[in-house]
Amino acid sequence: MYTFSSRLKTFAIILMVLGALGIVYGFYMAPKTTADVEAILEKEAAEHHGSHAATETHTTINETHTTTEQQSETGHHKGTDATMADSVHADTIAITPVADTHHDAQVVTEESTTTHIVKKTEAASHDVHNDHAVHEKHVEHVLHQLQNKPWAALYVACIFMMLIALGVLAFYAIQQVAQAGWSPVLFRVMQGITSYLPVGSIIFFILLVLSGLHFNHLFVWMNEGVDVVGHENYDHLIALKTGYLNVPAWLIRAAIFLIGWNLYQYFSRRNCLLQDEANDNLYYKKNFNISAGFLVFFIVTESIMSWDWIMSVDPHWFSTLFGWYVFASFFVSGITVIALVTVYMKSRGYLEFVNTSHIHDLAKFIFGISIFWTYLWFSQFMLIWYSNIPEEVTYFITRIEDYNLPFFGMIVLNFVFPVLILINTDFKRLTWIIVMAGIIILSGHYIDFYNMIMPATVGDRWFIGVSEIGSLMFFIGLFIMVVFTALTKAPLLPKRNPLIEESKHFHY
Numbered sequence: 066m067y068t069f070s071s072r073l074k075t076f077a078i079i080l081m082v083l084g085a086l087g088i089v090y091g092f093y094m095a096p097k098t099t100a101d102v103e104a105i106l107e108k109e110a111a112e113h114h115g116s117h118a119a120t121e122t123h124t125t126i127n128e129t130h131t132t133t134e135q136q137s138e139t140g141h142h143k144g145t146d147a148t149m150a151d152s153v154h155a156d157t158i159a160i161t162p163v164a165d166t167h168h169d170a171q172v173v174t175e176e177s178t179t180t181h182i183v184k185k186t187e188a189a190s191h192d193v194h195n196d197h198a199v200h201e202k203h204v205e206h207v208l209h210q211l212q213n214k215p216w217a218a219l220y221v222a223c224i225f226m227m228l229i230a231l232g233v234l235a236f237y238a239i240q241q242v243a244q245a246g247w248s249p250v251l252f253r254v255m256q257g258i259t260s261y262l263p264v265g266s267i268i269f270f271i272l273l274v275l276s277g278l279h280f281n282h283l284f285v286w287m288n289e290g291v292d293v294v295g296h297e298n299y300d301h302l303i304a305l306k307t308g309y310l311n312v313p314a315w316l317i318r319a320a321i322f323l324i325g326w327n328l329y330q331y332f333s334r335r336n337c338l339l340q341d342e343a344n345d346n347l348y349y350k351k352n353f354n355i356s357a358g359f360l361v362f363f364i365v366t367e368s369i370m371s372w373d374w375i376m377s378v379d380p381h382w383f384s385t386l387f388g389w390y391v392f393a394s395f396f397v398s399g400i401t402v403i404a405l406v407t408v409y410m411k412s413r414g415y416l417e418f419v420n421t422s423h424i425h426d427l428a429k430f431i432f433g434i435s436i437f438w439t440y441l442w443f444s445q446f447m448l449i450w451y452s453n454i455p456e457e458v459t460y461f462i463t464r465i466e467d468y469n470l471p472f473f474g475m476i477v478l479n480f481v482f483p484v485l486i487l488i489n490t491d492f493k494r495l496t497w498i499i500v501m502a503g504i505i506i507l508s509g510h511y512i513d514f515y516n517m518i519m520p521a522t523v524g525d526r527w528f529i530g531v532s533e534i535g536s537l538m539f540f541i542g543l544f545i546m547v548v549f550t551a552l553t554k555a556p557l558l559p560k561r562n563p564l565i566e567e568s569k570h571f572h573y
Contacts, residue, residue: 066553066555066556066557067410067415067549067552067553067557068553069549069550069552069553070413070549073545073549074546074549076542076545077542077543077545077546077549078542078546079542080538080539080541080542080545081538081539081542081543081546082542083535083538083539084535084536084537084538084539084540084541084542085535085539086535087531087532087534087535087536087538087539088215088218088219088532088535088536088539090531090532090535091214091215091218091530091531091532091535091536092215092532094531095211095212095214095215096208096211096212098208099201099204099205099208101208102204102207102208102211103204105207105211106204106207207526209282210522210523210524210526211523211526212281212282213281213282213283213522213523214523214526214527214530214532215532215536216280216281216283216522217283217518217519217522217523218532218533218535218536219272219532219536220272220283220518220522221511221514221515221518221519221533221536222511222533222536222537222539222540223265223268223269223272223536223540224269224374224375224514225395225398225510225511225514225540226261226265226540226541226543226544227261227262227265227266227268227269228391228395228398228399229258229261229395229398229399229402229544230258230259230260230261230262230265230399230544231262231326231367231395231399232395232396232397232398232399232400233255233258233259233399233400233402233403234255234259234262234326234329234330234399235360235363235367235396235399236255236396236399236400236403236430237252237255237256237259237333237356238329238333238356238359238360238363239360240252240255241333241352241353241356242353242356242357242360244353244564245564246564246567246568246571247422247423247426247567247568247571247573248423248426248568249559249562249564249565249567249568250416250418250419250423250558250565250568250569250571251403251407251419251423251427252337252559252562253552253555253556253557253558253559254403254406254407254410254416254552254557255403256333256334256337256551256555257406257548257549257551257552258399258402258403258406258548259330259334260330260334260547260548260550260551261543261544261547261548261551262326262327262330263327263330263331264543264547265540265544266323266326266327269323270319270320270323273315273316273319273374274316277312277315277316282522283378283518283522284377284378284380285300285303285378285380285521286300286303286306286307286310286377286380287312291303291304291307292304292307300380302380302381302456303380303381306380310377310380315373318369318373319370319373319374321366322366322369322370325359325362325366326363326366329355329356329359329362332355333352333355333356333359336348336349336351336352336355337352337559337562338555340352340559340561340562341556341559341560341561342561343561346563349561349562349563367388367391367392368388368389368392369388371387371388371390371391371392372387372388375387375391375514375517375518378517378518378521378522379460379520379521381456381459382456382457382459382460383457384445384449384457386441386444386445387445389441390438390441390442390445391517393434393437393438393441394438394510394513394514395510396434397430397431397434397435397437397438397506397510398506398507398510400427400430400431400434401431401502401503401506401507402503402507403427404424404427404428404431404499404503405499405500405503406548407419407423407424407427408424408496408499408500410552410557411496412496415557416557418558418568418569420571420572421494422571422572422573423571424493424494424496424499425490425493425494425573426573427499428487428492428493428494428499428502429493431483431487431502431503431506432483432484432487432488432493435479435480435483435484435487435506436480436483436484438479438480439476439479439480442476442479442480446461449461463520464516464520467520467524467525467527468516468519468520468527471512471515471516472516474509474512475509475510475512475513475516477509478505478506478508478509478512479506479509479510479513482502482505482506482509483502483505483506486498486501486502486505487502511537515533
């Protein structure tokens, strides 16, 4: 039986406490009123002006110097032109006749001038009013973005950690259905990681409910009046989707997905534990059957989940590859976590039957799914960019322009590093290589989720700050606490699994 290390438990508690403080601080520092936003914008404008003052001064001096030289070179010509202009003007005055109706013309001119001044004043007033309305709208938009920032940071960390557990659950179900002979010695590790799914699901569903109750502005399709013709928030494209994108149906779908996944997690673990005490393979066969059913349920609900919880933050944009793309991201993250937990447990003297061949196979899956993720990323990006359809390509333009570093950095972390590190067969057996690659890959896929959600929720008002770091620390601490507590609840070796002996002696 595994014993939860007091040092690891203390580390998890510290992460949770510091993370919770960071989350609270992020919400506390978010602007509350438009006046707060006005102050922020004025400060940014002052900083922007100050940063460019020296450059502008230098440019002005150069322009003045150039203008002076040009004036001295053309002065003679200008003087001659001026003399000629004065002569022409004098001649014109001399030959202009005095009209008998001079008084009437003057009255008409004065009336026309007055009318022109009044119209011009009214137009100027209208322009000022419009400019003020546009400014107020911009300030309100920035307020929503800055208020979204702590919510979005919390949302990204929460969904990322929950989907890691879901990815492990899907990998476990695949092993059951495939009747894989190499993996049963890792089943308890997988079940320990999936134990986080119920906890993560509850927290995540609470976040969804709070979004549906308008505690935040993460989902623009929830805004008031988006489907009401004539309303200032009316959006024709969103209005066409309200049959699907409406809060009650959205929450009902979320409840069905989360309950279905958690039911499989509960019964598959229960059957695996009961199999240890059984005299036949009844519970093993039950697990095979429910795993097959779960995979059918999962492949459908995972795609819809990706539309509901991630793609709908950009309701004008869509991609038919998006469900697979999201799946590849959290699936490889889940397998990476299995490898990291296994390596840690092995270093503590547990999992005696896990050998380098098991680690090698996990690393092969990490490498393979990383390539699969890259294929999906490139396919989605290349097709959308090449077709250049405005409502589609805007998604990538926004991320390339406003999120340049995380957008391209994520590709390096999720593709270049795994290829360079894990392509060598011998490297797949080295513990320190697995740990280094795992940390890089998990960081890259967190940034991937960050890129998917942040641009639509905070716009260009992003930065990795206290909210992001605090949210990630809290959920990592909670993940460690739940997973390693679950590992203490059952023996680390499933004794009565029909394939356990093959798994013990697995060698590649």
